[in-house]
Amino acid sequence: MVFRWIISTGAALLFVACSGVSDKTDTRAAQCDVSILVLGVAQDGGKPQIANPDDPAWVDPSLQRQATSLALIDRRNDKTQRWLFEATPYIKEQLQRLDVTAPTDRKIGIDGIFLTHAHIGHYVGLMMLGHESAGAQNIITYAMPRMADFLNENGPWNQLVKYHNILLAIMSEGETETLTENLSVTPFLVPHRQEFSEVAGYQIQGPEKSVLFIPDIDSWEDWDKEGVRIEDKIAKVDIAYLDATFFANGEIPGRDMSGFPHPFVSHSMERFANLPPDEKAKIRFIHMNHTNPLHDPDSKERKAVLKAGFNIAEEGEELCL
Ligand SMILES: [Zn+2]
Ligand SMILES: [Zn+2]
Secondary structure, eight states: OOOOOOOOOOOOOOOOOOOOOOOOOOSOOOSEEEEEEEOOOTTTOBSTTTTTHHHHHGGGGGGOOOOOOEEEEOOOOSSOOEEEEOOTTHHHHHHHHHHHOOOOOOSOOOOEOOOOSSSSHGGGGGGGSTTTTTTOOOOEEEEEEHHHHHHHHHHHHHHHHHTSOOOOOOOTTHHHHHHETEEEEEEEEOOOOOOOOOEEEEEEEEOOOOOEEOOSSSOHHHHTTTOOOOOHHTTTEEEEEEOOOOOSSSTTTOOOTTOOSSOHHHHHHHTTTSSOOOHHHHEEOOOTTTTGGGGGOOOOHHHHHHHHTEOOOOOOOOEOO
């Protein structure tokens, strides 16, 4: 048993068996039993961003993007099971998208929410589970210890705990939680500015494929200093959703971004330039700031990323695990 439950529950984790095969670039609706569905690809504030009235996304909904979130789906049982990675400010729309792609007749029908950290794009959606909205019951909310303390000790989040809208499940770094048969999640710590919580990334292991999820990190080199090489982590999985918050310095007019706590995509492309093509193709950039030209389907930056052999996450893409 990996978790120390703050409030114990009879929540049962079901299991079944399946297979699923998909080319890494085949992101059409998956005809497989276990899959990852991308619900959002933007940085915390989404696109368009508040107070950016000139963003064409305000008048063209096809350009709008929601904060980064993944859903993990297991259809191997009568009762489709679904887990969210992150509870974003867009959780209402994202759960609706999940309901369309992987319907359930259960109210809410979320078997768990895995949180990475206490920056707004990653957890404030929990508020929609409370009495004022969904009135959810016992949604298992997986968090690292400081993140769990933050939710447990601060309003309004502690009301969700008190009223049992959510059940906090405290994780430990490197300890694997088995969700169903051949489906598990392992958290690890990531260097990223940590005001209210530590920052987690996840490795999701499916029946046939595995996923790395690192939406926010200060720099790959900070990790090197701790003896963790991102290339080694990529080598162990089939799909890697990696922080692509900013494309390059200069993206935000008038600001020196060299100290911004994210690896620029331009830097990641250089760092990963000598990886074999199969390794590059695993990388699916995600968590793009509203200023990031990768959002623009016709940008030269987007074309350069794809030409170099990397991929860019798309909302609605579903990959078989
Ligand atoms: Zn973020
Ligand atoms: Zn963050």
